[in-house]
Amino acid sequence: MAQSVLLTGASGRVGEAIVDGLADEREYEWRLLDRDPPTSDRDYPGEFVVADITDEDAVREAMEGIDAVVHLAGDPRKTAPWESVLPNNIDGTQTVYEAAVDAGVEKVAFASSNHAVGAYETDERTPEMYREDDEFQLEGDELPRPGNLYGVSKATGELLGRYYHDEYGLSVVCVRIGNLTKDHPPIDYERGQAMWLSHRDCAHLFDRCIRAEYGYEIVYGISDNDRKYYSIDRARDVLGYEPQDNSARHD
Ligand SMILES: NC(=O)C1=CN([C@@H]2O[C@H](COP(=O)(O)OP(=O)(O)OC[C@H]3O[C@@H](n4cnc5c(N)ncnc54)[C@H](O)[C@@H]3O)[C@@H](O)[C@H]2O)C=CC1
Numbered sequence: 502m503a504q505s506v507l508l509t510g511a512s513g514r515v516g517e518a519i520v521d522g523l524a525d526e527r528e529y530e531w532r533l534l535d536r537d538p539p540t541s542d543r544d545y546p547g548e549f550v551v552a553d554i555t556d557e558d559a560v561r562e563a564m565e566g567i568d569a570v571v572h573l574a575g576d577p578r579k580t581a582p583w584e585s586v587l588p589n590n591i592d593g594t595q596t597v598y599e600a601a602v603d604a605g606v607e608k609v610a611f612a613s614s615n616h617a618v619g620a621y622e623t624d625e626r627t628p629e630m631y632r633e634d635d636e637f638q639l640e641g642d643e644l645p646r647p648g649n650l651y652g653v654s655k656a657t658g659e660l661l662g663r664y665y666h667d668e669y670g671l672s673v674v675c676v677r678i679g680n681l682t683k684d685h686p687p688i689d690y691e692r693g694q695a696m697w698l699s700h701r702d703c704a705h706l707f708d709r710c711i712r713a714e715y716g717y718e719i720v721y722g723i724s725d726n727d728r729k730y731y732s733i734d735r736a737r738d739v740l741g742y743e744p745q746d747n748s749a750r751h752d
């Protein structure tokens with residue numbers, strides 16, 4: 502039977518990668534949500550709900566009949582001020598989890614970020630940790646260590662997921678996405694190359710988040726880059742993630 506999937510933040514870059522990559526997946530019935538209306542230059546599978554995730558009634562309505570949620574909506578700027586991350590990334594995410602539980606949703610995949618752990622990139626470790634011969638690696642079970650308020654908001658989204666899993670049994674996977682760049686890895690940016698996530702690996706990873714069985718997980722969302730300081734072992738083991746791209750071997 503088809504799974505009903507609510508994708509928040511569908512108009513954005515990560516949403517585009519997922520929608521374009523999985524649009525032909527016949528096992529999914531999509532409900533796309535964004536506060537920005539759909540644009541004519543893109544094809545969207547399923548229905549499109551124009552709503553703000555800070556609007557509790559609208560989120561509850563969008564959640565009806567949904568099996569799984571991919572929650573991307575939020576302010577993605579690493580310079581985002583508290584005035585924005587508080588409503589959009591923290592309050593909005595809490596509203597999504599709460600509505601998901603009340604609607605009987607099985608699982609939520611939450612778009613967390615490398616910036617939830619950005620402060621591990623200390624002056625002593627960088628730039629060496631961005632290079633292939635360095636051994637420093639984050640696994641996903643380390644404490645959050647944000648380097649900005651945006652990162653704080655993402656770490657808070659992870660913690661909210663922990664709560665909604667422990668208290669209500671909601672399956673939650675928090676994907677600490679690296680650097681999603683379309684068509685090619687970031688250019689002249691060692692850090693970005695080490696945490697590149699290609700569009701096709703992004704779509705595949707969130708496909709696995711919808712299909713796999715898990716309780717509460719934090720995984721890193723990057724391609725299989727030769728240079729990497731985030732482990733993808735947990736994503737492989739728990740989700741069955743099998744990335745195909747590698748920033749060091751991109752033509
Ligand atoms: N692009 C990347 O490399 C990374 C993205 N992320 C996370 O992935 C998610 C998506 O990021 P992008 O697609 O890059 O950003 P984006 O800005 O391209 O897309 C975000 C979408 O969310 C919508 N949105 C924002 N606040 C909303 C609200 N209150 N209600 C409804 N819709 C709202 C926006 O209209 C936009 O279409 C974000 O949560 C971001 O923090 C995390 C790490 C890396």
Ligand SMILES: O=C1O[C@H](COP(=O)(O)O)[C@@H](O)[C@H](O)[C@H]1O
Pocket residue numbers: 576577578579613614615616678679680681692693
């Ligand atoms: O969380 C995010 O991370 C990516 C990559 O970070 P950056 O420090 O290499 O720019 C960023 O592009 C994206 O906007 C942000 O949401």
